[in-house]
Structure formats: structure tokens, C-alpha cells
Amino acid sequence: MTVATGADTGATFALEDEDHTLANALRFLLNKNPHVSFVGYSIPHPSEKVVNLRIQTTGELTAVEALRQACQSLKQLCGHMRSTFTEAYEQYEQTQGSDESP
Amino acid sequence: MLSNRRLPDLKIRDLRDDYCEFELSNTDVSMANALRRVMLVEVPTIAVDLVEIEQNTTVLNDEFIAHRLGLIPLVSTAVHHMKGPFDDIGEKDFTDVELSLHVLCTSDDTQDVTSNDFILDHQHPEVYPVGYSDSRMQSEDAERPILIVKMRKNQELKLKAIARKGIGKDHAKWIPVATVTFQHKPQISINRALMDTLDEKVKEAFVDASPSHALSYNSVTKQVEVTETEAYMYDGEYEKMAQELHHPDLITITQSDNEFIFRVEGTGVLSVEDVIITAVDVLTAKLRNLQQALPPPEQNEGEN
Numbered sequence: 001m002t003v004a005t006g007a008d009t010g011a012t013f014a015l016e017d018e019d020h021t022l023a024n025a026l027r028f029l030l031n032k033n034p035h036v037s038f039v040g041y042s043i044p045h046p047s048e049k050v051v052n053l054r055i056q057t058t059g060e061l062t063a064v065e066a067l068r069q070a071c072q073s074l075k076q077l078c079g080h081m082r083s084t085f086t087e088a089y090e091q092y093e094q095t096q097g098s099d100e101s102p
Numbered sequence: 103m104l105s106n107r108r109l110p111d112l113k114i115r116d117l118r119d120d121y122c123e124f125e126l127s128n129t130d131v132s133m134a135n136a137l138r139r140v141m142l143v144e145v146p147t148i149a150v151d152l153v154e155i156e157q158n159t160t161v162l163n164d165e166f167i168a169h170r171l172g173l174i175p176l177v178s179t180a181v182h183h184m185k186g187p188f189d190d191i192g193e194k195d196f197t198d199v200e201l202s203l204h205v206l207c208t209s210d211d212t213q214d215v216t217s218n219d220f221i222l223d224h225q226h227p228e229v230y231p232v233g234y235s236d237s238r239m240q241s242e243d244a245e246r247p248i249l250i251v252k253m254r255k256n257q258e259l260k261l262k263a264i265a266r267k268g269i270g271k272d273h274a275k276w277i278p279v280a281t282v283t284f285q286h287k288p289q290i291s292i293n294r295a296l297m298d299t300l301d302e303k304v305k306e307a308f309v310d311a312s313p314s315h316a317l318s319y320n321s322v323t324k325q326v327e328v329t330e331t332e333a334y335m336y337d338g339e340y341e342k343m344a345q346e347l348h349h350p351d352l353i354t355i356t357q358s359d360n361e362f363i364f365r366v367e368g369t370g371v372l373s374v375e376d377v378i379i380t381a382v383d384v385l386t387a388k389l390r391n392l393q394q395a396l397p398p399p400e401q402n403e404g405e406n
Contacts, residue, residue, distance in 0.1 A: 015392065018388070018392075019139075020135075020139070021135075021136050021139040021140055021144070021385075021388075022136065022385075022388055022389075022392070024132050024135065024136065025132045025133060025135075025136040027132070028130055028131075028132035028133075029132075064396055064397055067392075067396060068393060068396055071389045071392055071393045071396075072393070074385075074389050075386055075389045075390065075393075076109075077109065077110065077129070077133060078382050078385050078386040078389070079386065080109045080110065081110055081112065081126075081133075081137070081382050082379060082382045082383070082386075084110065084111065084112040085112050085114075085124075085375075085378055085379065085382070086379070088112050088113060088114045088124070089114060089117070089375055091114075092114045092117050093117075096117075
């Protein structure tokens with residue numbers, strides 16, 4: 001990843017080897033952050049595996065910090081989803097009895 | 103600081119060897135779609151990647167056969183211990199699984215060359231074609247093997263197929279599932295007051311307006327009821343009918359934007375629950391990667 005341009009409150013991140021999967025999820029979370037005034041991403045060329053993510057903040061925090069927080073949130077979300085799934089899976093296996101192979 | 107995210111709920115509705123249906127709620131489309139996309143193209147599996155043909159006198163050319171071999175699903179539970187061809191490789195890591203095949207047709211009848219004719223890698227016998235049963239101990243209830251090519255007398259096929267770890271982004275043969283879909287849960291609400299102004303015949307016709315039969319008419323209570331919310335296909339037929347009756351407010355159908363129904367169909371390569379768990383892990387790894395690439399924080403901000 002490279003920070004292409006930017007002052008503290010506004011930066012463009014070039015995420016290599018990434019696509020809509022990560023960029024859209026990050027954009028969504030960043031958009032919910034009240035200290036972020038603008039966030040958007042673009043994939044300049046479909047055959048180049050790179051995403052440009054632009055973040056501008058209102059000044060309370062730096063763009064890098066905003067991205068770091070978004071990553072943290074998304075990671076917690078993933079962790080939560082993993083444990084919820086495992087829990088639901090174990091519960092389902094229990095209620096179904098042992099007639100099914102795991 | 104992190105109040106701008108919600109923790110999703112998950113409920114498994116159905117889980118079989120090759121199918122899983124679950125409800126993901128209290129989250130957003132971006133999350134649901136990220137999960138779907140990762141399950142489809144970023145969960146690694148094993149597939150034949152390189153084929154060395156020694157002898158091929160069949161009717162199909164080498165490339166054609168190589169392509170067919172690539173598409174044969176291989177049981178990929180070993181993928182978690184395997185390294186990809188471009189990863190850093192340690193002493194104990196392995197990247198290649200070598201399957202071989204040698205068939206010579208000696209009978210006067212047409213002979214099938216199938217996935218059962220593979221001779222497995224003796225170092226990695228856990229990697230084998232889905233539904234594989236050794237030709238020497240063929241049982242009657244075995245799954246039908248996958249056909250590679252048909253032969254006539256004196257034709258021969260001898261080759262070495264090297265299977266490797268890969269992801270669906272690079273080639274569709276590595277996709278671990280048949281399909282993954284998510285659907286927004288429909289929300290159907292009927293305007294009772296307006297509905298009561300209609301007579302029986304119209305109500306019955308209204309219920310039949312959409313072939314999805316999400317609604318039904320209860321002849322005892324003389325009410326239109328929502329019976330199969332999820333059967334609704336967003337075909338707009340009920341709304342159209344409501345328009346025609348000059349009561350556009352008769353029914354309101356919206357898509358819930360925080361409840362999703364996921365349907366994952368496996369191919370037998372990995373169990374569906376493994377696909378889902380691995381997808382979440384892949385997504386987490388991506389984020390960890392990104393976080394590490396970010397410049398270190400200047401001061402310690404309130405994270406929790």
C-alpha cells in the first residue's frame with residue numbers, strides 16, 4: 001500500500017491487490033464516521049489490481065487514523081461474525097443430532 | 103470511537119454437506135457483499151494446474167484434456183496446510199500434489215477414462231477427486247465418477263497432473279462453491295383498512311396476482327394474509343394489481359437493508375462451513391495486512 005498524496009486531513013491510499021470487496025466495505029464504514037467529510041474509491045483500470053481510496057476528514061483526526069479505525073472496526077466485525085457462525089454451527093449440530101457428518 | 107459499526111447476528115437455517123442457508127442480520131450490504139465475494143473468489147482450493155502429457159492418442163487434443171483435468175473438483179481439506187506457488191516456502195511446506203493417470207484401451211468396446219483412473223500422490227492421499235473410489239475396490243453405491251475422455255481400442259492416455267493451491271480470482275476452477283447468493287429479506291405490509299374495502303372476489307384475485315404466492319386468502323377470516331414472505335420474488339405484481347384497483351397504498355413491499363438470506367452451495371471440494379469460516383479469515387487477514395501497511399500512529403488515540 002502507498003499513500004499517494006495528501007496532507008494530514010486528506011489522503012489518497014493506493015491499495016494494491018485489492019478490489020471492491022475491501023474498498024466498498026471500508027468506504028461504507030468510513031462514511032459512517034462523523035469526522036470523515038469525504039470518502040470515495042475508484043479502480044482506475046480494470047486490469048490493474050489497484051484501488052484508490054480517498055479520505056478527507058474534518059480535522060479532528062488524520063486520514064490515516066480514520067482508515068486505521070475503519071480497519072479495526074471491520075476486523076472486529078469479522079471476528080464477531082466468525083464466533084457467531086461457529087456458535088450457530090455448534091448449536092445447529094446439537095439440535096440436529098448425530099445423524100449428519102460434520 | 104468505534105460506535106459507527108454494528109455487530110451482526112447470524113442464524114443457520116439449514117446445513118448439509120453441500121448446502122448452507124443462513125440469515126445474517128443487523129449489518130449492511132457492504133459487509134454481506136464482501137463476505138459473498140470472498141467466499142466466491144478468495145477462498146483457496148486445490149485444482150490441477152499443470153499437466154505433463156506423455157502419451158495421448160485419444161480423440162481429444164492435449165490442451166483440451168488439460169483443461170478438463172483442471173475443472174475436476176479435488177477434495178481440498180489439505181489446502182490449509184499447503185502453500186501457493188508464489189508464497190514463501192519453508193522446509194516442511196509443499197505446493198504440489200502429483201496425480202498420475204495411465205489408461206490403455208484393450209477392449210473392442212468404447213472405454214471411459216474417468217476421475218477414478220487417477221493414481222493419487224502417495225505423499226498426499228488426502229487430495230483426491232470428489233466422489234473418488236479406487237478402481238480396484240469399486241463399490242456399487244459409489245458416486246458416478248467424472249468422465250475425462252472416451253477411448254477406442256489401442257488408444258492410450260498417459261499423463262502427470264500437478265495440482266496446486268489457488269483462488270477463484272485467478273481461475274474459475276478454484277472456486278470452492280457452486281453458487282453463493284444473498285437476498286434482501288422482503289418486508290410486506292398490507293393496508294388492512296384499505297383491504298377491507300375490497301370484496302371477496304377481488305381479494306382472491308389479488309392474492310393470485312403474483313406467481314410467487316407470498317400472500318394467501320384466508321376464507322374463514324376473509325382476510326388477505328402474508329404467508330410466505332420469502333417466496334416473494336420482487337416481481338412487482340402485487341403493486342401493479344394495487345395500481346389497477348386504484349389503491350396504490352394497498353400494499354407496501356420493501357427490501358430490508360439489514361437482513362440477508364445467504365445460500366451457499368458447495369461442490370464437495372470443501373465443506374460449506376469451512377468455506378464460510380475461511381472467507382471470514384481471509385477478510386480478516388486482508389485488514390490485518392492493510393493495518394500493518396499504514397504508518398504507525400503518532401499519538402495514542404482512544405481505541406477500544
